[in-house]
Amino acid sequence: MMHIEEKDNAPLSMGEEKNMVMQLLLLNITVFILLFFTEVLYRLEGNTLARYYDNVLLHVALPANITTLLHNPWSLITTMFVHNNFWMIVSNMIWLACFGTMLQHHAGRQRILPLYLLSGIVGAIFYLLGMQLIPSFRELQSFAFTCGAAPSVMALAIGATVVAPRYRLLPNLPIPFWIITVVFILVNIITHVVNSNDLTMVPALIGGGLTGFIYMQQWKKGNDLGAGFNRFSHKITHLFHPKTHLHIVK
Structure with missing residues (x-):
C-alpha cells in the first residue's frame, strides 16, 4: 500500500496557508457575512424577507424541485457553503474545525477538500432523492430547499473516525474518538428531527x-x-508557481 505523506499537517492556525480546514472555515464564514449584509441591505430598502429569499438565497441554496435545480445547477456546489442563520454556521464550523483538523492531521490536507466537495454533492443527491421518493417530503417540493455544510461535516466526522477510531483528543481523557463521533451523529440527527422543518435534511x-x-x-x-x-487543482493553482515535490512513502 502506498500513501502520499505530506509534511504540512499543521494544527489549526490563521497563518497557515496550507491548512485546508482553515481555508474552508474562512470561505464559509465569508459567504455567510456577504449573505448577511445582503439581507440587511434588502431589509433596509423596505423589501420583505421573502423577496431576499427569491432574489438571492434561492439562487445559491439547493431547491427540492428538480425543475428549479435545472435553472440553477451551480447550487449543487454553492449550497455546501451557504448558511442562512447564525446558529447553523456556528455549529457547523465548530464541528468542521474539530473533525476536519483531526482528519487533516492523520490523513493529510489533500484529503479534506475532495471529501468536502464529494460528500456535499452526494448529500445533495440524497436530499433530492428523498424529496422525490418519500411521500411526506414530496408535498414540500414546491417551496423546500436546503443549505449548509452539514453533509460535508458528517463525512469528515465519519472519515476521521475510520482513520483513527481509538485516538484520544486528550491523553488523560479515557474516551476514544469514535464515541465522540457517535455523540455528534446522535445530536446532529436529533436536532434535525426535533426541528420539523429540517427533517428533510x-x-x-x-x-x-x-x-x-x-x-x-x-x-x-x-x-x-x-x-x-x-x-x-494543483495544476490550476500552480500555473505560475514553482513546482512542489511530494515525498512518497511505501
Missing part, C-alpha cells in the same frame, strides 16, 4: 456520512479517490 446527512466512510476506507486500502481532483 436527514437523507443528506446519511449521504454525507456514507461518502466519508467509503472514501476513507478506500484511502486506507491505498485507493485515493480524490487523487485526480488534487492533481487537477
